[in-house]
């Protein structure tokens with residue numbers, strides 16, 4: 301008798317596990333990109349969705365088209381403040397984004413969690429969608445709750461051509477998030493030399509300090525980004541600024557910890573030398 305029960309329980313467990321696996325296979329690609337970054341809507345799924353939102357969430361157009369023609373409200377808002385446009389942007393579905401914008405979807409709605417369609421498009425690097433949204437009046441200076449502007453996002457995730465677009469459309473290059481970080485600080489810290497040069501060319505101020513008192517140059521030194529240090533020096537970054545612990549960049553350069561002994565030690569020495577040899581008169 302017991303043996304029969306065990307067989308039944310075993311079989312049921314197997315069915316449940318397989319079903320879960322199948323379910324995971326179906327939802328995973330839409331919840332995670334190639335680098336394993338999570339899609340925000342996957343956490344916030346379903347709460348207060350309209351039929352149109354469910355249709356968009358499937359990322360197919362047939363049902364979407366029918367609902368739109370039948371008069372679904374394009375500016376409906378879910379419990380978390382997500383709009384149909386936000387969902388479509390997040391999935392990178394240009395067809396649906398275009399249709400929604402034509403029907404008057406508002407590109408500047410900020411969700412209760414502080415995200416906007418333009419931030420989502422930037423996060424995923426959907427350049428065409430970024431352009432659609434800006435054409436339809438998306439604000440290039442929108443900020444999330446943490447103060448991240450769309451320019452911060454484009455820099456942080458390293459999308460140079462989207463950075464170009466935002467600069468051209470008038471994003472404020474020196475805007476600071478809640479931690480005081482500028483786009484230039486993010487570029488410096490991330491070692492994105494191309495972006496550092498773009499921002500400096502757009503007249504970003506290299507001397508703004510974050511809440512820890514650090515400038516872009518402090519960050520470049522801390523992260524041992526030699527090329528970024530070079531660019532910032534060329535742009536007349538101020539070497540006398542102290543962080544909240546009283547450290548100038550020269551002080552910091554001497555105390556940074558190196559991980560990989562040979563290579564990093566070489567870099568450290570080179571950066572100390574770059575800073576020591578810097579001739580203030582030569583910068584512009």
Ligand SMILES: *[C@@H]1O[C@H](CO)[C@@H](O)[C@H](O)[C@H]1NC(C)=O
Pocket residue numbers: 329330359391392393394
């Ligand atoms: C959604 O559909 C569009 C258009 O077919 C496609 O380009 C995009 O990659 C899809 N998004 C996801 C996350 O699968």
